[in-house]
Amino acid sequence: MFESLSSKLGGVFERLTGRGTLTEADVTEALREVRVALLEADVALPVVKEFIGRVKARAVGTDVIKSVSPGQMVVKIVHDELIDTLGTKGVELNLSAAAPVVILMVGLQGSGKTTTSAKLAVRLKKDRKKVLLASLDVYRPAAQRQLEILAGQAEVGSLPIVMGEMPVAITRRALDVGRKEGYDVVILDTAGRLHIDQELMAEVAEVRDVAQPTETLLVSDAMTGQDAVTLAREFNEKVGVTGIVLTRIDGDARGGAALSMRAVTGRPIKFLGAGEKLDALEVFHPDRIAGRILGMGDIVSLVEKAMETIEKEEAERLAKRIEKGKFDLDDMRKQFGQVRKMGDLKGVIGMLPGVGKMAAAMKDASVDEKLLARQEAIILSMTMAERRNPDLIKASRKKRIAAGSGVDVQEVNRLLKQYMMMSDVMKKVSKLGQKGLKRHGIAG
Numbered sequence: 001m002f003e004s005l006s007s008k009l010g011g012v013f014e015r016l017t018g019r020g021t022l023t024e025a026d027v028t029e030a031l032r033e034v035r036v037a038l039l040e041a042d043v044a045l046p047v048v049k050e051f052i053g054r055v056k057a058r059a060v061g062t063d064v065i066k067s068v069s070p071g072q073m074v075v076k077i078v079h080d081e082l083i084d085t086l087g088t089k090g091v092e093l094n095l096s097a098a099a100p101v102v103i104l105m106v107g108l109q110g111s112g113k114t115t116t117s118a119k120l121a122v123r124l125k126k127d128r129k130k131v132l133l134a135s136l137d138v139y140r141p142a143a144q145r146q147l148e149i150l151a152g153q154a155e156v157g158s159l160p161i162v163m164g165e166m167p168v169a170i171t172r173r174a175l176d177v178g179r180k181e182g183y184d185v186v187i188l189d190t191a192g193r194l195h196i197d198q199e200l201m202a203e204v205a206e207v208r209d210v211a212q213p214t215e216t217l218l219v220s221d222a223m224t225g226q227d228a229v230t231l232a233r234e235f236n237e238k239v240g241v242t243g244i245v246l247t248r249i250d251g252d253a254r255g256g257a258a259l260s261m262r263a264v265t266g267r268p269i270k271f272l273g274a275g276e277k278l279d280a281l282e283v284f285h286p287d288r289i290a291g292r293i294l295g296m297g298d299i300v301s302l303v304e305k306a307m308e309t310i311e312k313e314e315a316e317r318l319a320k321r322i323e324k325g326k327f328d329l330d331d332m333r334k335q336f337g338q339v340r341k342m343g344d345l346k347g348v349i350g351m352l353p354g355v356g357k358m359a360a361a362m363k364d365a366s367v368d369e370k371l372l373a374r375q376e377a378i379i380l381s382m383t384m385a386e387r388r389n390p391d392l393i394k395a396s397r398k399k400r401i402a403a404g405s406g407v408d409v410q411e412v413n414r415l416l417k418q419y420m421m422m423s424d425v426m427k428k429v430s431k432l433g434q435k436g437l438k439r440h441g442i443a444g
């Protein structure tokens with residue numbers, strides 16, 4: 001299914017080639033297909049709408065990079081926006097509270113709460129935490145026993161079952177045992193229902209008030225479709241959610257629920273359940289889920305490769321010129337662009353052989369953005385001849401350049417002085433580089 005979708009999109013994208021920046025028409029056409037892809041991945045409709053709107057605003061006017069079509073460029077932007085929306089990776093469990101820290105597991109019946117409770121216990125145990133599991137599922141006769149068995153497999157503590165005890169009473173007992181027996185973490189596995197009902201919400205809220213959990217994890221099946229919005233909103237409003245666990249990503253659901261739930265709650269997706277076994281719990285990686293939701297990984301990696309190539313080519317070109325002892329004002333201007341990307345000159349200098357120390361000494365070469373923009377404007381006001389041969393720039397030319405770029409002559413002087421300093425450093429670097437090359441038997 002992914003392949004056919006990808007090739008269908010490929011068709012659209014090939015028709016959209018040949019322009020410098022993304023036009024509204026490019027973006028609209030590409031996003032029509034993206035919209036279908038998101039809906040097929042089970043992202044809830046209102047979330048899709050909002051998301052598409054956001055991408056559109058971000059995409060129109062963006063430069064299309066060399067050897068990539070506008071449509072492919074839009075896919076890359078969609079992919080990046082998906083990652084941003086899904087959130088940064090590796091948001092760990094928050095355990096910063098007095099022991100025993102309480103984790104409350106909530107969600108619909110069959111979503112994987114009990115299994116995930118045991119998986120978390122295994123994970124925490126590896127971090128040398130002493131974990132107690134307690135089941136509050138008093139409605140299904142086998143449920144408490146299920147957790148007890150899993151606790152045995154995980155080799156962690158489990159609260160002894162008392163028949164007939166109600167959830168709040170079990171919670172109090174779990175906290176009590178947790179304190180008395182020196183547990184670091186108490187995981188409360190609540191009962192679910194097939195559908196959201198207010199009785200369930202009231203019960204979970206009551207447990208929450210008693211337990212004061214540090215984490216309340218909403219467990220949801222990756223298969224959840226349009227319902228994900230209601231589910232996430234209800235649990236977040238009535239109980240309060242601190243994180244999301246998406247289970248069954250080992251199946252073939254594309255996991256659009258992740259985007260829906262994240263968008264509705266604003267809470268991070270903390271873990272992914274990837275199987276029935278207790279070690280099948282993964283830390284959330286937004287890029288992986290984004291790729292899965294969009295189903296266009298090949299296009300994304302193509303664009304990423306093209307971007308890398310261009311950056312590398314430009315850096316290598318500059319490094320070559322420095323190596324030859326050539327560094328004019330136009331190189332300096334281009335360097336400003338690189339500086340913004342790389343942070344400072346070290347990136348380029350570091351590519352030269354034998355200049356590691358010099359690169360370290362250049363730490364202070366990073367400049368602030370506004371200054372960079374002004375300096376770029378100054379150089380742009382020079383003729384090519386002046387950029388190639390800065391010695392030409394005498395008083396009258398300086399005045400012209402200052403007027404052209406809207407700065408005063410002192411600033412032009414400062415820039416030229418900075419250029420002289422950089423040029424000097426570059427010459428030294430070049431000599432060092434040559435020595436390095438000789439030492440390595442590369443240059444003669």
Ligand code: GDP
Pocket residue numbers: 107108109110111112113114115116192247248249250251272273274275276280
């Ligand atoms: P609960 O009702 O929310 O407590 O759900 P359970 O933890 O009892 O899980 C219901 C079923 O889903 C069980 O058969 C689990 O083995 C299975 N399950 C849970 N998580 C996963 C997962 O990540 N992948 C797969 N394939 N099965 C899972």
Ligand code: MG
Pocket residue numbers: 113114115137143189190191
């Ligand atoms: Mg259960």
